[in-house]
Amino acid sequence: MLGSGILKGLAVTAKNFAGSFYDPERMATVQYPEERAPLGEHYRSFPLLVCENAADPLGTLRCVACTICEKECPPQCIYIEKSKDKKPDATGKPQLYPVIFTIDTAVCMGCGICAELCPFDSIKMDKVFEVTATNRFTGLLLERDQLAKSNAYYHSIRPAEAAEVDARLAAERLAAEEKAKAAALAKAAAAAAKAAAAPPTTPPSAA
């Protein structure tokens, strides 16, 4: 009969009206500034640069200015200038570091490809999404010191991933130390062998 479909529709909306008062399945709204929906483990907003020490963020950046991210960034929002000198990196190896590292967050689309491709676990995706600026040119252009976030912060936003990264880095560092030790040992051994081959009057010294 004419009108039955309309009546059914009215019944459904009435059910939803009632349901919105008690059924969280129906009323899924979160009252934003007071309540916040939890962000997922993999949530990403803008990139950040991980540094080892929060007290000296620029001195302990993991970034070695390899510019892979700069080249691969789809919207080309990263600009890097390499340093002239070298500093030891996380694994103690002397590396270049970025003198200038800027990300234009007005251009950045938050795809996370930079973080994915970074071989040094330096650039990672942040989770802050409440970003405002009063100047659209300078305010959204993030410099090195604004981008640098400590490893502890990285741990706080992505615990699982950060732990994995730390473990990997630790392993690398260990490997590097082992290698250095092995190299030192080898050197010592070589020196010892040399010393043994030399006249015994020379006292054996540590290399």
Next chain:
Amino acid sequence: MTLALILLSVLILGSAIVALSLRNLIHSALLLVACWAGIAAFYLWAGAEFVAFAQGLVYVGAISMVVLFAVLLTRQGTASEPLGFASWQRFILALVAGGGVAGILVGAVLGTPLTVTTPGPVPVLTVKQIGAQLMGPHVVALLVVGILLTVSLLGAVVLAAEENVKSPEDEV
């Protein structure tokens, strides 16, 4: 009361005259509506409540819509184009028709014996009484009007139904 009558007459006559002189058809039509509204107000002033509201309902509410609809649907080109002088024939015909109507009206007005006496208390005519009058002594007139309107409605339906283009929805 007299002041009200003067204001009403100014409204009615003024809007009618301006409506005639304007070149913009829509403006004229709207002024015509204002004129009708003024007439309704005049009936109200005269104590004919029922007629006043009927006037408002039929003219201001319905006929104005039809007039506007017709203007919008049949308007050709811009509305403000003044009509040129077409032919003497038309001029004479217009004169005859207008003069005829004016003559009848003037004759009717002058022919009515207007007694200038102070009337006694006007009997309040209820809708019921009007209805009884309509259905009683004037039932024939009412029926004739009804038949006339029905015939015109049917004519309109026939006119409108002549164009029988199949809409794409009908074809399967």
Next chain:
Amino acid sequence: MSAYAMAVAGSEPFLERAPLLLRDAFVQLLPAPTQWLVHHLITIVAILAVFGLFFAFTTIAERKLLGRLQNRRGPNRTGVPQFSILPWRFKHTLFGLSQPFADAVKALTKEDIVPAAADKLLHFLAPVLVVAFSLLTFAVLPFGRNLIPVELDSALLYFFAAGSATELTIFMAGWASRNKYSLLAAMRALAQVISYELPLMLSVVPVVLVAGSLSTREIALAQGGWTFGIIPHWNVFTPWGFAGFLLFLVAALAESNRSPFDLPEAESELVAGHLTEYSGFKYALFFMAEYFGLTALSGLGITIFLGGWQAPVPFLGFVPSYAWFMLKLVGMIGFFIWVRGTLLRLRIDQLTRLAWQFIVPLALINLLNAAFWSLTRDWTGALQLVRWVISAAIVVGPFVLLGRKLNAGRAPRTYRYATS
């Protein structure tokens, strides 16, 4: 207020008379020559104040109700600001109830844009007139046992005469804007009013026939009393009254341009229809007029079908009549909001087809039905049952037949599937 009403008022409870007493007390304070004027002014001011506020809260109620229907919360932030003039530090969102006032401030402070090509005078007049016409209709509604602003013998006629002029203003707005969407909206408004003025009146005529009066007061009074002490003698509880009420609801929705008949405004097709070129306070005025029109039509529906200000059950008779009226009004508005939250919009040709092929014939049949009902007034006992059955059959039969014809060839379909 007529002498009759005053005489009746004398024997009524205090609450029933309170508004009149208040008015009279105030009027007495003034010198005698101005009393009649103040008397009327107070009535006008009271209507403006009450229904102005009612409009304000209807907008928030609509937004919140629609929100709940759609599983949202609706506006719930606007409340008392912290730096208020209140002596104590009080900050509360008040469930967003002060939203309409914030909206009013916003509408007032917005730029008023008049298109360069627009017909300036008509563009300005349209919002003014639309509010004026929609307010006129309040004059004849009986808000309470003694609360009728103007008692007219042909009140219903007046109501429709005043109400039908609002579509004219919509036409003015649409045409004066010189916008193609607005022009289409103007045409739609005209077509709509031509189609729905008649059904609206025809749906009311049966009541006039049975009550034997065009006066809203008489019609409301005629619906007093209860059967078996619980079923009120409202027109809606008769077969012809129920059918008439449904027809009235549909026609009233169309007349007040509410969803599913909001064709002139049709936001998905015509951007905002006749409102496209309006901004700021003029836009708010149209909005206001729409709600006034809706309120007035709801008030009329209550008066002629839902027993007016009569209490639904005898033991609640102590509640003042105007409270009942307002309660019913809230219910009606709530129903309209509910319908808006559910239904889709009709197309203009379907709208006119619905009017001419369904509602007008049904309304005419319902008129016959009402005639039958008033002729068989003295049937009692078992005959009463027969009367009910016949009356119901008179409306249900044509309803089913016409409905089938209207919906011919359309039904939910079943589909075939391919598995490879």
Next chain:
Amino acid sequence: MSPAAPTQAPAPFGAPSGPTVRTVTDAFHGDLLEVSMGPQHPSTHGVFRMDVTLDGEVIVKLKPVFGYLHRNHEKIAENTSYLASMPYTDRLDYLCSMSTNWAYALAVEKLAGQAVPDRAQYLRIILAELTRIVNHACLVGFLFNDLGTSFTPLLYAFREREKIIDLFEALSGSRMMCNYQRFGGCRIDPSPEWLAAASRLVDNFPRFLDEYERMLTGNEILLARTQGVGRLKAANAINAGITGPVLRAAGVNYDLRKVDAYGFYSRFDFRVPLGEHGDTYDRYMMRILEMRESVKILQQAFRDLPTGPIMDPKAKIRGFRPKAGEAYGRLESPKGELGFYLLSDGTPNPYRYRVRPPSLINLTLLEEMCLGHTVADAVVILGSIDIVLGEVDR
């Protein structure tokens, strides 16, 4: 705006051809009205424009105008590496980034001869079908908005869509710009909790569909507004290269999930709903029925999801350089056949990159569907075609 204009106008679609007989009512025909609907219009689903010529409210001519959202997608892709185009494909059909990602990954994998592990194949099907549900729910909601509801069906659909979108966010880090598929697998392995939540959601989804259908499918106004409106003939649809639910609503059995059986679709048991009339109602029902079939596919996928790696260990993320050659990868996106054509010259960038966007090609017959209908119908027909301007304009 000449008085003779009505007779010069093309005959409405479906009007009887042959010599026109002038009737009395011809005299009442006014001027034709040209309205440019869009690019700023609430119902053109983005910055799309329809130049319509109206006789009263009936459309006698309609010209779709697009390109307002042109972003040089294909040329940009030819100047960046293969991987860097992946996030850009999110922006093609921004409602269904998971499917679009997959289509691109499919093309690149074909080009590079890259294998995909089983778990990744299943994940892709899960995400593509979830995307189909997201897209169809959105579409149906927007269609009802075009039909004039006050957002109610749209918000119900969005409520359910939001749950799926939240899953996407939890998995890929972004709600709509997922950037999830990679050449040779997927980016992130979902946790067991994620899979459980997704499975629960899918199991509950038919309840929502039932309620939705109860609310609207039998609604008399919906039937009147959509049945017989915007009819598309199967032959015309095939000629125009229309694909997806629009084609199937016209009764043509063509679903790439069956035709190509890409991915692991051959392992799944599902049916393809077919329409009969090709009108707006059929297109609407195709979406509803496809959502029900998607739920079936998803339930099978969650049941059979294998364990294992999600990325082919031989896949190269950095320095990806496919051998010279060409490939066309296509899949059944929610809107139709979405294809990526790639021509490689052995450099890190594709030499030629071309998208076959279903939205654009489905749009080509808009005029044919709309002629003879009113403005109100044109909006609904456009809504039922399901376009996303990001994909139309690229």
